Structures are given as structure tokens and as C-alpha cells.
Amino acid sequence: MSSAEELRAQIDALVRRYYAARFGERSFEPDRDLVHYAGRVFDSRELSLLVDASLDFYLTANRYSEQFETEFAAYLGADEALLVNSGSSANLVSMTALTSSRLGSRRLRPGDEVVTVAAGFPTTVAPIVQNQLVPVFVDVNLGDYTAIPERVRDAVGPKTRAVMMAHTLGVPFDLDVVGELAREHDLWVVEDNCDALGSRFRGRLTGTFGHLSTSSFYPAHHITMGEGGCVVTSDRELARIARSVRDWGRDCYCAGGENNTCGTRFSQQFGTLPRGFDHKYVYSHLGYNLKATDMQAAIGCAQLPKLEGFVAARRRNFARLTEILQPYADRLLLPSAPAHSEPSWFGFAITVRASAGFSRDDLVRYLESRRIETRALFAGNLLRHPAFDGIPHRVVGDLSNSDVITTSTFFLGVFPGIETRHLDHIADAFAAFMKGDRPTLRVTRPA
């Protein structure tokens, strides 16, 4: 009879063989296979750790979560990292944390304004609205798709208490301006770093400038654990609040399966509860359950050491796409990095110029017909979506560029799974399209 350790070793050996058999060879036939815009990039290590975590059968956060949080915080040079189940959850936790009564007069209250952008992903903005705060929308630049710095300055009014924006598609927003405004007006800053893990501004990693920052580990992102995200901060009080918001709103900070870590489980006084009420069930926030599992964290532990390689591959692919598409720059606005920034590119954004002679939809349909995946720049102008209809908000200036993005912008992938053969296929497709190979696409409607 083998011991548990021996069986575990045998399973691991089999998992590695399984990886080689199932995922080892990856062919690409341009006439048959998709050029994905994003996806999981992994080897046998991810499978090994995932199975290892599942054999622990602890299920909830445990050793791999602790390891991932420690290593992720170290990567960013932050004191605290809190694993959550998605980047959107990280945004929700972060914004909700800023409404905590533990922050005293610095807490955000209903009606306080938060500066953000209209062109982006909905769950950057939704937590502002969900916390009864008022988003103040500013327009973005075309080309780098980040907030227009002058508009951000103009947006700050007497009710403004925070800035929450994304480094869209990996491009850092102007952290000089936001930092200066934050100091001048005592604003909270939340960096939605979900698209930008590994990006730098003035040589410093994004996600380290704000009071809080968020990351996503969805498969389309720089590293993945399937579903997953992280809240990062170097403010211990914010970390404690965020942990509470993540973990049902409870005051207790015991990890799952632990008891009386604080040593005062039955001797504290909270609110009007009887003295000594079990601290495990004392709630200091209206929270959620947004925790991740140890299996997710295990995958993250295998992914994180690969991050720098992934970032380099994304930059290489971005550079190659720039070379491929430069000849069409009269018709396509190609992406660019603003001053002082070194993006860890999430995608390659293209805006079809008004004078191009074809539309974004013409080009996207053609590329999709050639099995080249494309994506809109997320929601475009969020205010045009039903979910945001009627929300309390303010707009500074106009959102004309956000509207251009809604109709004329899309992006291609740059993820490490895109190799030379895929890029060559993309080059061929663009060349053919620009030469006039634009078959009329039949749109079939249901009867």
C-alpha cells in the first residue's frame, strides 16, 4: 500500500504526462484555427499545482492563497494583497472599503463624487454607483484611451473625494496629474490595474500609486487563475477593511477554519451587542463573500513567476503589430504610449479613421471571417448602455472621443499565445482587406 505522499507523487507524474499528451502540441492552421485575442498560457506546472491544491481538499483559501498573496504583494512592493474571486470584485471591494466608518471623516459618503472615465469596462464604474457615490465622467484621448488630464483637473469640484480609473488596455493614465490632484484635494485614488499588470509609469509599477489598486486574473489578463483578482494596498487599515468587505463584512479576521486569532473572541464589546458576543459573528461592514479558493490561488502561484516573460511577449507582439499596421496609419489610428509610460499591453487598440473609406464594423467583420478574434474597447461609452441609463452622474466637457470609441475602435490580441505564425496571418488579412478584399457579409436574421 502506497503512502499518501507516494500516491501524490505518482499523481503528479501522471499530471505532467497528461499535460504533454493533451496540451503539448499546438498546431495552427490559418484556414481552420482561430487567432484568439487572449487566453490561458500555461504548462504542466499550473496543472500540477492545481491538482496538488485539490488533493489538499482544503478548498477555501489556505497555503496557496497565502503564498500567492505574499508573492504578489512582493512583486508590487506593497504591504498587503487580498485575493478575491475577480477583478470586478476587487473593484467592488476597494470602492466599498472607502465608505467604511472606520475611516472617520475620510470615509466616502453617499453623494460624494468620484472622477472616472466613460469609455471602459463597466465594473470600474459600477462600484461607484453601487455605493451611492456619483461618477464624474471625463473623456479619454484617442490613441492611448486614457483620461484627458486637463479634463481630470476640471472634474475636481467641492464634492470630489476620489479618483477611480483604469489603466486601459495596459496604458497608464497620467499618474502625475492624478497624484498632484490627490495631494492637493485630499482625494482617494483607486487604480484599476486589471489590464495593466507589469506596466510602469516613470519606471514604477502601476498599481502602486493609488491608496488601493486592483488586478484581474481572468484568462484574458496578464496572468490567470481562471477566475480571480486581487486588492493591493500598503495601508494596513484599508487592508483590514477590505478583508472585512470581502469576507461577509465580519469584524473577525480569522482565516477560514481558524478560531480566536485575535485572542479576544469572547470578551469584546461591539455596538449594542451583549459584551462578549462571539467575535466571529460580529459584522462591522455590509459585506459580501468574494473570496477565491485555494485551487485558484495554486494556479496563480504557477503563473506569477512567468509574468515578466508574459509582459515581454506582449510587448514583442505589440511592436510587431505596429510594424504590420504602420502602412495603414492613414486609415487606422494606431495605439501609442503616453510620455513616461511603459505599458504592459493588454491589447492593440485600433480606431478606424472617419476618412478611411470603410467602417470599424467592415474591418472587424472581415477579420472575424478570417478567424482573427477582435474585441470592442469594452463597453465604449458606458452612458449609452441600459444599465447606466438614469444613474446620478456628472459629465465634464463632452464625451465625443468616448463616442468615437463606441463606433470606431476595436482591439486585437497581443497575449503570449500569439506567435509569429499568427502575426503573419494577421498581416496577410490586413493586406488583403486594404487591397479591397471585402466580401459582402450576409447578416442572417431570425425569421
Place this chain on the structure above:
Amino acid sequence: MTRKLACRVDSIAAHGERVYTVRLRAERPLPSFRAGQFLHLALDPYDPSGFWPDSRAFSIASASGHDTALELCYSVKGRFTSRMERELAVGGTVWVKLPYGDFVIEGQDDVVLLAGGTGISAFTAYLEQLPPHASSSVVLAYGARAASLLLYTDLIRRTALHARRFQALFFAESAEPGDRTSDGAPIESGRLNVNAVWQRLPRPREAAYYISGPPAMLEAVSAELRAMGLAAEAIHTDAWE
């Protein structure tokens, strides 16, 4: 951010009357922590893929920044500390998880540290890091059963030498008139005396009071301070069950 770490027992110092100082060496670098925070120590083996074993909280006596070195003090009081006395041995392995707790001295107010017995370990990291030119006054009043059980007197002496606005008062229940610490500081006879501290501060009602020690001492000193008219918010206790 909390971490769980295996530690080797580097040394155990017995001070008499079942009071000990234990030095540990963690297998990996320690997470950063603040002076006044505590750790949990487990004597039973811990399998990181399973549940955390029975453990007890101890103030971290050493300051953050020592890479892998940890120090704690304990006095044998109950089941867990009795096990520690029996089972801890130099070279042995224990597990710790850390850091925890809010017993952290912050703010610009004058500070009074009231320590009873091994409760001094909640303040030692703070003293180690006290800047020479701190703008606030810091007064430590430290009592123990016997003069020999006054720990960290060398650290306290060094702090008094380098920190301009730091003062220390020592008390021992069994002290005789004229008794001094090993570093030559006078020891008052009897229990820790809040009145003596009160007289050392220009504005005692505006100071923040931090109390660490056995439960009876915490209760008695807190009550005394409240009776002197101090607001509850000015009194911080390092209380565990």
C-alpha cells in the same frame, strides 16, 4: 500580511519563577509588522495543507526588520504555557503565524507605557525603534513580582540614553529600599504606581496610556486611570483571553 512560518528555537532564557524569554529563527524572512503586534505560536507540527493547530498569542518582543529573528516572553500560567515549559527545547521546531493586533502606539500625544511582568514584551519593539528626538514624552512604568523578573532592563537603559524624552520607572513587589536593576536604575517597592507616572508628565490628562500585563493588572490599572478622570479612548489595553 499574515504568514505561517516554521521556526527553530535558538535559545531559551530562564529568569526564575517560571518566566522565560524565547528566541526563534524563522525558516523564511518574516513579514513586516508593527511594534506592539502579536504572533500565534503552535507547539504541534503544522501541515500547511491542513488546519492550524492549537496555538496561543504572544506579543512580539523583537522589532520588525530583523529578517528571521523573533523573540517572545512568557510566564507559565496555564495549560499552553506549561506545555511550552516542558516541550520547548533549543534546536526544536515550532510554528508561528503573524502579525496580528492593533495594540500599536500611534499619534503625536505623550505616551505612557504601563507594563506588568512579561507584558513588557508588548513595548520592547517600540522602545527599540524610539527615535532619539521624538517630540512626545514617553514614560514607561514597569512592575514585576521581583527585581530579577524585570526583563529588558538593558534595552530600557539604552533607550533612556538615546531618546531625549524617555523616562523609565521600575517597581517590584518584593523590592527592598535601595534595590536597583542590573543596570543601576532604582526600583520602587510595591505594585506599579500610576500616581508616580502622573507626576512625570506636564499634561498627564492629554497623554495616551497603553497597558500590557496580566488580566488582573490590566483591570486594576485601567480602573485607576478611569477613576482619575481619563477618557476610555485614552486607555489602550493589550488584553487576551
